Every structure is written in C-alpha cells, then in structure tokens.
Amino acid sequence: MAEQKEKAIAKTESGSVAAAPQNTIVPPVDIYEDGDAVTLFADLPGVSKDNLEVQIDKDTLKITGKRVPFDETGSSVYVEIPNRDYYRSFTIGEEIDRERITAAMNNGVLKLLLPKSEKSKPKKIEIKVS
Amino acid sequence: MAITLWRDRRGGPRGLLDNLKSEMDHWFDDYFSRGDDLTKSEGFFNDSNLANYPAVDIMEKDGKYIVHAELPGMKKDDIHVEYKDGYVTIKGEKKFEHEEKKKDFHRLERSYGSFSRTFELPAEIKEEGIKAEYKNGVLELSLPMKDPAKSTSKKIKID
Numbered sequence: 001m002a003e004q005k006e007k008a009i010a011k012t013e014s015g016s017v018a019a020a021p022q023n024t025i026v027p028p029v030d031i032y033e034d035g036d037a038v039t040l041f042a043d044l045p046g047v048s049k050d051n052l053e054v055q056i057d058k059d060t061l062k063i064t065g066k067r068v069p070f071d072e073t074g075s076s077v078y079v080e081i082p083n084r085d086y087y088r089s090f091t092i093g094e095e096i097d098r099e100r101i102t103a104a105m106n107n108g109v110l111k112l113l114l115p116k117s118e119k120s121k122p123k124k125i126e127i128k129v130s
Numbered sequence: 131m132a133i134t135l136w137r138d139r140r141g142g143p144r145g146l147l148d149n150l151k152s153e154m155d156h157w158f159d160d161y162f163s164r165g166d167d168l169t170k171s172e173g174f175f176n177d178s179n180l181a182n183y184p185a186v187d188i189m190e191k192d193g194k195y196i197v198h199a200e201l202p203g204m205k206k207d208d209i210h211v212e213y214k215d216g217y218v219t220i221k222g223e224k225k226f227e228h229e230e231k232k233k234d235f236h237r238l239e240r241s242y243g244s245f246s247r248t249f250e251l252p253a254e255i256k257e258e259g260i261k262a263e264y265k266n267g268v269l270e271l272s273l274p275m276k277d278p279a280k281s282t283s284k285k286i287k288i289d
Contacts, residue, residue, distance in 0.1 A: 028239035043240050045200040045267035068266060074191030077252065081187045081200055108202030108267015 024087035027065070035122065037115040038096065044086050045108035052110065054103045062089045063110065095120035183247045184220065184269070193278025195251050195271075202267030203240075209269060211262050213255065220269065221246035253277070 030041040044052070047065035055062040065086035097117040104111045184199040199220050201209060209222040223244040251273065259274040 028241070030238050030240050031236040033234045033236060038236075041203075041240065043202040043267070045202040048266050068268075071189070071191070071196070074189040074196060076187070076189050077195070078186065078188040078249075080185040081198060107204060107264070108200075 021087055023084050025082055025084050026088050027063070027086045029088065035116075037113055038092075040090075040110075040112040040114065042086075042088070042110040042112070043108065044105075044110055046081075047086065047105070047108060047110075049105040052103075052105055054101075054110075054112065056092075056098055056101065059091055059093070060089055061092050061112075061114075063087065063112075065110070183245045186220075186247060186249070188249070188251070193275050195253075195255070195273040195275065197269075197271040197273065199247070199269040199271075200267065201264070201269050204264070204267070206264050209264060211269070211271060213257060213260055213273070216254065217248050217250050218271070218273070219246065219248040220271075 027042045027044050029043075032039045042063060044063075044065040046067040048068065051066040051068070053062075053064040055064070063086070067083070067085055070083045092114060095116045096114045100115045102113045184201050186200075187198040189196045189198075197218065197220075201220075201222070201224075204222060204224055208225065209220070212219040212221075221244070224242050226242050254276040256274045256276050259272075261272040263270045263272075
C-alpha cells in the first residue's frame with residue numbers, strides 16, 4: 001500500500017513549466033491527498049469563475065486563469081502586481097477518476113477535487129473468524 | 131587535502147536521510163498538534179518577516195487613488211483597512227483552511243498567517259469618501275483626494 005501512495009505522489013508533483021505559454025505567472029498551490037481524493041488549492045487573485053479554464057488532456061491537468069484586465073486609464077503611482085495571466089500544469093495519475101473532477105472558484109482561490117477511482121482505493125479485507 | 135568518508139553516527143548517507151525524514155515528521159507533528167494555535171503562524175510560516183504581505187498596486191485616476199491588494203481566499207471580515215493621518219493600513223489574517231491532520235501534503239506553497247502593510251499616499255484624502263470592495267480575491271480601495279486639482283501626477287513634455 002505504501003508503494004501505491006508513492007506512485008500517486010510522484011505523478012501529481014510535477015508542475016511542468018516548460019510547456020507554459022509566454023509571459024504567465026505560476027500560481028502557488030497547496031496539494032493534499034487522503035484515501036479518497038487529491039485536493040488542490042490555487043491562489044489566483046483577480047480571476048473570476050468565467051475567466052478560469054481547467055483542462056484535462058490524458059494525464060495532464062492544465063489550469064489557465066485570465067486576470068480581470070487592468071485599468072490602463074489611470075496613472076500608476078506604485079505597481080507590484082504583475083499584469084500577467086496565470087498558468088500551471090500537472091501530471092495526474094491513472095487512479096484519478098477524470099469524470100468526477102470538480103472545480104470551484106471562491107475569492108480568487110480555485111479548489112480542485114480529484115477523486116480517486118473506486119477500484120484504486122485501498123480496500124479493507126474482512127477477516128472472518130470461523 | 132585528503133577526502134574522508136562521510137559518516138554520521140547512524141552510518142553513511144542513508145542515516146542522514148533517515149534523520150531528515152524524522153525531523154520533517156516531527157516538524158509536521160508539532161505544527162499540527164497545536165490545536166487552535168494553528169492560525170498563529172510561528173515557525174515555518176514565520177510571518178514576522180512579512181514574506182506574505184499582499185502585493186499592492188496604487189493608481190491615480192479621476193481625482194482618486196485606487197489601491198489594489200492581492201488577498202486571495204480571505205473572508206471579508208478578516209481584512210481590516212484603516213486610514214489615519216495620511217497612512218493607509220491593510221491588515222488581517224489568512225487562516226489555514228484545513229485543520230484535518232489526516233491528509234498528507236504534497237505541496238504547501240500558499241502563504242498563511244497575519245499580514246500588515248502600511249503606506250502613505252502623496253495627497254490628502256477625503257476620509258468620508260473612502261470605499262472598499264473585495265472581489266475575486268482582490269481588495270480594491272478607492273480614496274478620493276481632498277483637492278484633485280493638486281494631483282501630483284504631471285505630464286512631462288518630451289522635446
């Protein structure tokens with residue numbers, strides 16, 4: 001069972017930046033795992049539900065967030081926030097059930113729930129005492 | 131200089147890895163066993179160094195200062211904005227959402243804990259007209275100037 005868990009870990013860890021489109025920011029994420037699912041939180045301030053795209057392509061999960069466009073009509077006094085969109089991709093393992101992946105966007109935070117398929121979950125074997 | 135074999139008391143590089151692993155385990159245990167002190171970020175998320183103060187943009191438009199602060203995942207009530215004597219302070223605390231100790235972490239990149247950021251605006255502000263809005267994880271402040279004609283931004287002519 002320990003082996004299986006490690007496999008899931010290895011596959012969700014790579015955030016491939018090489019394939020990122022030009023000029024994007026990599027959002028920070030928190031990734032948790034328990035027996036039922038892998039949960040991911042990503043900080044995407046300035047992105048609304050309509051400007052968010054989550055794509056699954058075989059074993060690659062891609063998150064693209066477009067910022068609410070900056071108001072260019074004012075004059076900037078001080079700028080720290082980069083005017084760039086967000087992009088990050090991950091590799092997900094076969095134990096994730098693609099059909100049941102859910103995404104929710106709240107106050108600039110994306111919560112992705114990646115449930116594991118039933119057959120990949122560790123099963124308790126009942127021991128009957130005769 | 132002669133090269134000597136690296137050995138720690140457990141013997142060899144393997145011992146070093148075990149040591150690191152047990153240290154990490156202890157660290158995680160400590161962090162999570164704090165009960166409701168979870169929100170007090172001491173130790174790893176040592177926010178007294180303000181590594182996670184919000185990124186801020188200040189813009190001048192139509193006789194107002196518009197301030198944007200990136201604060202994703204906050205509850206509106208946990209953000210406090212103060213204006214005093216020309217200084218604007220944005221502060222609050224981002225609470226750790228997951229108190230479940232059963233889950234394993236693969237990555238913990240987002241920042242948590244208390245933050246506070248104070249800055250001074252170039253012109254005097256009409257305090258009654260200050261507005262604040264929190265949308266899509268961005269706090270937007272609108273601070274009207276007392277005397278918009280005295281706006282500090284000048285257009286510089288290029289000869």
